Amino acid sequence: xxxxxxxxxxxxxxxxxxxxxxxxxxxxxxxxxxxxxxxxxxxxxxxxxxxxxxxxxxxxxxxxxxxxxxxxxxxxxxxxxxxxxxxxxxxxxxxxxxxxxxxxxxxxxxxxxxxxxxxxxxxxxx
Numbered sequence: 001x002x003x004x005x006x007x008x009x010x011x012x013x014x015x016x017x018x019x020x021x022x023x024x025x026x027x028x029x030x031x032x033x034x035x036x037x038x039x040x041x042x043x044x045x046x047x048x049x050x051x052x053x054x055x056x057x058x059x060x061x062x063x064x065x066x067x068x069x070x071x072x073x074x075x076x077x078x079x080x081x082x083x084x085x086x087x088x089x090x091x092x093x094x095x096x097x098x099x100x101x102x103x104x105x106x107x108x109x110x111x112x113x114x115x116x117x118x119x120x121x122x123x124x125x126x
Contacts, residue, residue, distance in 0.1 A: 001025075001026070001115075002024055002025060002026050002032065002098050002114075002115040003024070003025040003026075003115070004022055004023070004024050004025075004096045004097070004098060004115055004116065004117035005022065005023050005117055005118070006020060006021065006022045006094065006095070006096045006117045006118065006119060006120040007020070007021050007022075007023070007120060008020040008021050008120060009094060009120030009121045009122045010121075010122070010123070011123045011124075011125065012086055012122075012123070012124055012125070013124070013125050014086060014087055014088055014124055014125065014126050015085060015086065016086050016124070017082070017083060017084045017085075017086065018083045018086065018122060019080060019081070019082050019083070020036070020080065020081040020083065020094055020096075020120060020122070021078055021079075021080055022034070022036075022078065022079045022080075022081075022096030022117055023076075023077060023078050024077045024078070024079070024098065025077070026077070029074055029077040030053040030054060030074040031053055031101055032053060032098040032099060032100070032101055032115075033050055033051065033052050033053060033057075033098070033099050033100065033101045033107070034050070034051050034070075034072060034079040034096065034097070034098055034099075035047065035048070035049065035050040035051070035096075035097045035098075035099065035107070035112075035113060036048040036049050036050075036070060036079075036081045036094060036095065036096060036097070037094070037095045037097060037110065038090075038092035038093065038094045038095065038122075039092055039093050039095070039119075040091060040092040040093075043092075045095065045110055046061065047061050047107075047108035047109075048060070048061050048064055048068065048070075048081070048094070049061065049064065049068060049070035049081065050070070050107045050108075051070045051071065051072050051079065052101055052103075053074075053101040054074075055071070055072055057103065058070060059107055059108070061108070063089075064083075064090075067083065067084050067085045067086075068081060068082065068083050068084070069081070069082040069084075070082075079096060081094070083122070086122075086124045087124060088124045088125065088126045089124075090122060090124050091122060091123050091124050092121075092122060093119040093120065093121050093122075094119060094120050094121075094122050095116055095117055095118075095119045096116070096117040097110075097113035097115065097116050097117070098113060098114065098115040099112045099113035099114055099115075100112070100114075
């Protein structure tokens with residue numbers, strides 16, 4: 001069982017930056033791939049980024065590539081999402097997720113992840 005707690009959300013102006021954190025419980029953090037998803041009001045939950053257990057494989061959604069950076073600190077059981085050059089369309093609830101570390105082509109699918117945090121709100125004003 002893994003428990004995930006996100007933090008770092010807030011209100012920021014367009015062009016600004018935020019850094020989200022996700023703290024995980026458990027002693028086998030590096031056995032899990034970690035991901036960030038986001039969900040805007042009235043929309044589906046969308047993939048943002050994924051990082052493998054030892055950070056050797058990283059993937060991004062096209063919409064955030066070049067602006068967001070996912071990273072992890074296995075010693076602290078924490079995964080981060082550095083968000084730069086934020087746009088109003090980045091406004092959403094951001095969720096942290098943990099799933100199997102096996103290499104998969106369906107890494108952007110919600111069904112690949114077994115554990116989810118409660119989410120943190122990110123609002124970007126224009």
